[in-house]
Amino acid sequence: MYLLCIFFCVLVRTSDAVKKDIVFLLDGSDNTRKGFPQIQQFVKSIVERMSIDDGKDRVAVVQYTDTPTVQFHLSSYKNKSKLLSAIDKLRHQGGSEVNTGAAMRFTRLMVFTSSWGSRRLEGVPQILVLLTSQPSDDNIKTPAFALKEHEIMTVGVGVGDADFPELETIAFKPNMVYKVNDYAILNSPFLRWKIPD
Ligand SMILES: *[C@@H]1O[C@H](CO)[C@@H](O)[C@H](O)[C@H]1NC(C)=O
Numbered sequence: 001m002y003l004l005c006i007f008f009c010v011l012v013r014t015s016d017a018v019k020k021d022i023v024f025l026l027d028g029s030d031n032t033r034k035g036f037p038q039i040q041q042f043v044k045s046i047v048e049r050m051s052i053d054d055g056k057d058r059v060a061v062v063q064y065t066d067t068p069t070v071q072f073h074l075s076s077y078k079n080k081s082k083l084l085s086a087i088d089k090l091r092h093q094g095g096s097e098v099n100t101g102a103a104m105r106f107t108r109l110m111v112f113t114s115s116w117g118s119r120r121l122e123g124v125p126q127i128l129v130l131l132t133s134q135p136s137d138d139n140i141k142t143p144a145f146a147l148k149e150h151e152i153m154t155v156g157v158g159v160g161d162a163d164f165p166e167l168e169t170i171a172f173k174p175n176m177v178y179k180v181n182d183y184a185i186l187n188s189p190f191l192r193w194k195i196p197d
Contacts, residue, residue, distance in 0.1 A: 019056045020125045021074050021118050022046070023111050025103055028063040028093030030131040031160060035183030036092040039131060039159075042186040044087050046129075052080040058119070059083060060111050064103035065095030066137075070110065075117025098134035104128075104143040104154075104170070112152055120150070128154040131171060135163035144170040159183055 008134040024043050026032075032039060043061065043190045050057040055078060061071040071090055077083035112126055120126050128147065147154050147170075156167030168174040180186055 027132040040181035066097040068103040099138040101138040101140040119150040131157040133160040
């Protein structure tokens, strides 16, 4: 329960005062196939609470297995209903490997970038929500460090067999990690209640 609160404190801490750019990096491996609709719902439930239409908040989604794929960029949607329907239309990627390190590096270089809508250089908080279901098949240390150096705040969400210590290494702070054993918990009413108005 405590971890849930931390997770959402991070996401909503600045919700009224400041803008934010949030990138969801989603494990699309075979492991997450069954839970993928719940992952989509989880992303949507956070987006619902953001200020998209007034241009305050921006959202991007990257899906990864052995390689990452940009589903849409921070600059893609300025309209919440279109953004939500883009999340509905995501297709599960599929694949046996998860190269979380490569996916984080790719996201830093190709998504958190001004030309694709990141406002990092304007001082807008940069948040990465990494959702993964298993230990990474590649090295995560260097890419995780690079994200921290760029002041990108990574929140780790582990489902299923995710490696908790690995997520603690990746997260901006070790306590920005949130682990669930079941996809259904991602969308438990408790999470919604925890979000301040
Ligand atoms: C967003 O798109 C929908 C559907 O095209 C449209 O009805 C709505 O007015 C748009 N909202 C804004 C704030 O532009």
